[in-house]
Amino acid sequence: MESKDYLKDISEIKNLMNKSSRFISLSGLSGILAGIYALIGAAVAYWLVVEYSKGTLILDGKVFKLVILDLFLVAALSVITGILLTTRKAKKHGAKIWDATSRRLVINFLIPLVVGGLYILIILNQQKYGQTGALMLIFYGLALINASKYSIGDIRYLGFIQLFLGLICAWFPGYGFWLWVLGFGVMHIIYGSWMHFKYDVKK
Known part of the structure; x- marks a missing residue:
């Protein structure tokens, strides 16, 4: 009987240590x-390129700037939504939204993402945009994997999927747009739904 109590105590201590070292308030709904947002943004970008550029995207043209703005708005909306929903979830469970663990999460997520973003801007400035979609997927995947050490470990699987899609995109750059839609749009909805029902609904 005592051994069972010891095992129970050890299990509880392990759970407390895991919660203290990982930020577990990420919202699955924000992923959905x-x-x-990514699907809507992709539809807008596709419409801009097909309708106004006749299928050809010129780097110094007006349509290209609109597509970049479109991508920026998608990213901004995703970040704002993620912050709002995650903050709401943290308050609901009485957890801190900004502490040492969440700071480590943000820093480890941003390092690959910022480096990747700067690299993409550099090659775009050099008018080399054939691998842009692949690089977005790859660096985003690396960011998720890097951040998973300080959050729900399941997000690393989404990171691996993004890496895989990025490598396929690098091999078949002609399908870059559709692989980007699959990675940032469809996979976010599928994965966000799974995370929502696994972690949010039950709790």
Whole structure:
């Protein structure tokens, strides 16, 4: 009987240590909405290129700037939505939204993402945009994997999927747009739904 109590105590201590070292208030619903934003943004970008550029995207043209603005708005909406929903979830469970663990999460997520973003801007400035979609997927995947050490470990699987899609995109750059839609749009909705029902609904 005592051994069972010891095992129970050890299990509880392990759970407390895991919670203290990982930020577990990420919202699955924010992933779903990020995917929806990406699909809408992709549809707008496709319409801009097909309708106004006749299928050809010129780097110094007006349409290209509109597409970049479109991507920026998708990213901004995703970040804002993620912050709002995650803050709401943290308050609901009485957890801190900004502490040492969440800071480590943000820093480890941003390092690959910022480096990747700067690298993409550099090659775009050099008028080399054939691998842009692949690089977005790859660096985003690396960011998720890097951040998973300080959050729900399941997000690393989404990171691996993004890496895989990025490598396929690098091999078949002609399908870059559709692989980007699959990675940032469809996979976010699928993965966000899974995370929502696994972690949010039950709790």
